Amino acid sequence: MKPCQKHWEKLKAAIRSRGLWHLVAADGKAAMENVETDLRGRADDRNYDPLMACFFMITSRALDMGGLYLMTGDFCPVCEALKHRIGVPDENGSPCTEEGEESYWIDGPADAAMRHCQEIGLVPKVQ
Ligand SMILES: [Zn+2]
Numbered sequence: 538m539k540p541c542q543k544h545w546e547k548l549k550a551a552i553r554s555r556g557l558w559h560l561v562a563a564d565g566k567a568a569m570e571n572v573e574t575d576l577r578g579r580a581d582d583r584n585y586d587p588l589m590a591c592f593f594m595i596t597s598r599a600l601d602m603g604g605l606y607l608m609t610g611d612f613c614p615v616c617e618a619l620k621h622r623i624g625v626p627d628e629n630g631s632p633c634t635e636e637g638e639e640s641y642w643i644d645g646p647a648d649a650a651m652r653h654c655q656e657i658g659l660v661p662k663v664q
Pocket residue numbers: 540541542543544613614615616617
């Protein structure tokens with residue numbers, strides 16, 4: 538599973554617009570080192586990377602919704618969701634739109650990462 542360039546850029550923009558970019562690992566190597574630290578159970582709040590956190594939220598949700606085929610190649614989880622959900626009634630009975638789905642898949646995790654960063658004191662709480 539790998540986000541396409543368009544959705545990766547939108548996710549990065551969502552992190553930047555929430556003032557969280559300074560918490561993102563400097564490059565892919567640093568991001569993987571953070572993931573490794575986390576997997577070894579040695580991560581603390583200073584290792585929290587909102588961009589990777591969002592990526593894992595998105596991939597987890599995509600696997601919940603779409604099944605394991607997403608693990609068999611470079612499928613973009615957001616593109617796959619759009620492919621399967623546009624026009625399908627949402628929980629309120631309204632047909633899913635591309636704009637609504639992109640917001641669900643990108644702004645939703647970015648907002649959750651923002652709340653988490655506020656809760657653990659990495660960024661100030663905004664009233
Ligand atoms: Zn995509």
